[in-house]
Amino acid sequence: MTKQLLKNGDVIDLAGQVSADSIRVPAATPFTEIQTGLLTQELKQKTVLLEFSNFADGRGFSLAKMLKRDLPSSTTLAATGAIIPDQVALAWQCGFDSIIVSDELWHRCGPDSWMV
Amino acid sequence: MYQYNEVDQITVDDRCREFRDQVERRIEGTLSEAEFKPLRLMNGLYLQLHAYMLRVAIPYGVLNSIQLNKLADISDKYDRGYGHFTTRQNIQFNWPTLEEVPDLLEELATVQMHAIQTSGNCIRNITSDPLAGVAADEEVDPRPICEWLRQWSTLHPEFRYLPRKFKFAITGSANDRAAIKVHDIGLRLRKGPNGDPLIDLWLGGGQGRTPKIAQLFKQGLTVEQLLPYLEATLRVYNLHGRRDNKYKARIKILLAETGLEALQAQVQEEYEALDKSPFVNSVAELKALYPHFAQPLVDVAQASEIANVIDEKLSGEEVARWYKQNTRDHKLAGFRSVMISLKPAGGIPGDATSAQMRALAAIAKRFSRDELRVTHRQNLILPWVAEKDLYAVWLALREIDLAESNIDLPSDIIACPGMDYCALATARSIPVAQDISKAIRKTELQHDIGKLAINISGCINACAHHHVADIGVLGLDRAGVENYQITLGGRSDENARVGERMGPGVSADELPATIERVVKFYIKERRDDETFSLTYDRIGKTEFKTAVYGVAE
Numbered sequence A: 001m002t003k004q005l006l007k008n009g010d011v012i013d014l015a016g017q018v019s020a021d022s023i024r025v026p027a028a029t030p031f032t033e034i035q036t037g038l039l040t041q042e043l044k045q046k047t048v049l050l051e052f053s054n055f056a057d058g059r060g061f062s063l064a065k066m067l068k069r070d071l072p073s074s075t076t077l078a079a080t081g082a083i084i085p086d087q088v089a090l091a092w093q094c095g096f097d098s099i100i101v102s103d104e105l106w107h108r109c110g111p112d113s114w115m116v
Numbered sequence B: 001m002y003q004y005n006e007v008d009q010i011t012v013d014d015r016c017r018e019f020r021d022q023v024e025r026r027i028e029g030t031l032s033e034a035e036f037k038p039l040r041l042m043n044g045l046y047l048q049l050h051a052y053m054l055r056v057a058i059p060y061g062v063l064n065s066i067q068l069n070k071l072a073d074i075s076d077k078y079d080r081g082y083g084h085f086t087t088r089q090n091i092q093f094n095w096p097t098l099e100e101v102p103d104l105l106e107e108l109a110t111v112q113m114h115a116i117q118t119s120g121n122c123i124r125n126i127t128s129d130p131l132a133g134v135a136a137d138e139e140v141d142p143r144p145i146c147e148w149l150r151q152w153s154t155l156h157p158e159f160r161y162l163p164r165k166f167k168f169a170i171t172g173s174a175n176d177r178a179a180i181k182v183h184d185i186g187l188r189l190r191k192g193p194n195g196d197p198l199i200d201l202w203l204g205g206g207q208g209r210t211p212k213i214a215q216l217f218k219q220g221l222t223v224e225q226l227l228p229y230l231e232a233t234l235r236v237y238n239l240h241g242r243r244d245n246k247y248k249a250r251i252k253i254l255l256a257e258t259g260l261e262a263l264q265a266q267v268q269e270e271y272e273a274l275d276k277s278p279f280v281n282s283v284a285e286l287k288a289l290y291p292h293f294a295q296p297l298v299d300v301a302q303a304s305e306i307a308n309v310i311d312e313k314l315s316g317e318e319v320a321r322w323y324k325q326n327t328r329d330h331k332l333a334g335f336r337s338v339m340i341s342l343k344p345a346g347g348i349p350g351d352a353t354s355a356q357m358r359a360l361a362a363i364a365k366r367f368s369r370d371e372l373r374v375t376h377r378q379n380l381i382l383p384w385v386a387e388k389d390l391y392a393v394w395l396a397l398r399e400i401d402l403a404e405s406n407i408d409l410p411s412d413i414i415a416c417p418g419m420d421y422c423a424l425a426t427a428r429s430i431p432v433a434q435d436i437s438k439a440i441r442k443t444e445l446q447h448d449i450g451k452l453a454i455n456i457s458g459c460i461n462a463c464a465h466h467h468v469a470d471i472g473v474l475g476l477d478r479a480g481v482e483n484y485q486i487t488l489g490g491r492s493d494e495n496a497r498v499g500e501r502m503g504p505g506v507s508a509d510e511l512p513a514t515i516e517r518v519v520k521f522y523i524k525e526r527r528d529d530e531t532f533s534l535t536y537d538r539i540g541k542t543e544f545k546t547a548v549y550g551v552a553e
Helices: A031-040 A059-070 A085-093 A103-109 B006-028 B033-041 B065-077 B098-109 B143-153 B223-240 B251-258 B260-273 B282-293 B300-310 B317-326 B354-367 B387-399 B430-442 B511-525 B532-539 B541-549
Strands: A002-006 A011-014 A022-026 A047-052 A076-081 A098-101 B045-047 B052-056 B062-064 B082-085 B091-094 B168-171 B185-191 B197-203 B215-221 B327-329 B335-340 B351-353 B371-374 B380-386 B454-457 B471-478 B481-488
Touching: A002 A103, A022 A031, A031 A059, A047 A059, A059 A076, A059 A085, A059 B223, B006 B033, B006 B098, B033 B045, B052 B098, B062 B065, B065 B082, B065 B091, B065 B098, B065 B354, B082 B354, B143 B168, B143 B223, B143 B282, B197 B223, B215 B223, B215 B260, B223 B251, B223 B260, B223 B282, B251 B260, B317 B327, B317 B335, B317 B387, B335 B387, B351 B354, B354 B371, B354 B380, B354 B387, B380 B387, B430 B454, B430 B471, B430 B511, B471 B511, B481 B511, B481 B541, B511 B532, B511 B541, B532 B541
Parallel strands: A022 A047, A047 A076, A076 A098, B168 B185, B454 B471
Antiparallel strands: A002 A011, A002 A098, B045 B052, B052 B091, B062 B371, B082 B091, B082 B351, B185 B197, B197 B215, B327 B335, B335 B380, B371 B380, B471 B481
């Protein structure tokens, strides 16, 4: 089961698909494209899923900072994909509201290691 | 010098615990080697040819005696009784095992030291003028800004996974001793109108396989603007720096591919858009750092009076040569900076034994306000020596074989660890440096030759700054045989430029004689006190090339 980590330390089990009203954005997408894309969808999404393709690629952290100043406060910004436990604290500091961790990653890294 | 506050100490202690946990997870296998690698690198831990190597940060090259004593203990306990000072004003220890590194880091933390961000694709240890705060020609003391940027860049959440490493160097003097134009960002501090400095930002310098001299990117930033501007610059780099090829990932390539004006516009746009609220207290924080670097109150009359008496003792030939070559003018009357050469005859450039480190710590404590500096030429400095103490300091240094009077002379060679330690090396550097040093010393002309920089890198990554030396040597592997390419006429100062490559490389055996020919040619051709680079410019590559290959003798 996929896990959703929240800033306050809570972990939610997500059965099946993440939220239906979410949009998945690769963290390698140029910021201007994301901006335009989100604007055309009138920022209606409740969740923007910023997907890291590789944990060593830190673009998502900068994008989070930039997106947070454009997104309405009702929108949740979530990190997903190749994130490791050592990046959880960074994600919170860069403005992510939650982190969605695959079942495989959750268990391989050890559930304890995700609790920062 | 700066003393940690509670937050600094907590940060470093937390990082020690975090790294211990990461090592444990690696050993038990919940962290893969691919995941562990960037984490250990961000803690300065490299896997070298034969073993691990730990690089310890010495922020802007400043050390006290307690720290140096600890480094001596660490070199005995985890290395083989040596520490190796680097061109990044850091110190490296070879041979620690992975399991003992967390203990080593805990020991460092007890003396306000760490290995955070001494490697990895993040903002590295900030370097500066080794004579910061004491140089006679200094306009602005760069140390408060260095410390401020150290705090800003340490564990910055956004810039830990950059496309590639990122190096800052800072100077407050027109005579650049920090090589700011061969760094990703070089800051030149100038006196501003209201007591605060104004900052010129040079961007896109670097060495490695594509050497570039930095371009003036933004002139006259105020201290209020500096951190948000740097944040905008790093953000643009983080998003747009290339990640498809690590050899094209530094900001120098982004600058070359984007163009100066376009990149300036991108940074400016982000600078204007970014949230300035996190920076509202930053200037107050900078100002709170100034007292850490206050000039000492000294009795000038007393210092100079006694100095006159001591002058006679300094007239002996050996000590007089040392005084001329190894001491520098000071900001304060009655004081001098004493440079300590880590390039004795037959030695390994930049190496100090634990016994030497302990003795130096004692000398610094007694004679230099408990402070030492590490230079990017791999030497050390006692920055606060009263003239009246110079003779005693010389005697104490001679006692530990560290009174060699060759600072800035041809035998003051920069060399990387090369094939003797480094996993990236394509040739040996240390033995080659020793051979060249021997050949140069044999001529007994060193003091007549004067200032001349010979830098030897054991691979294209250019850790020993061969591109910006008067005589640069690059060791390569040509079908299993070491081959050394010569570049001439480089400079790392305020007129920095990349040296020109002469032609085919020479063998290790031929190298000392080759260098000797170049040096002799320079002495023959130079006019009065003309520097190597000026002579090179006047005479030209063709003539010097002839000297390199020894055709027309």
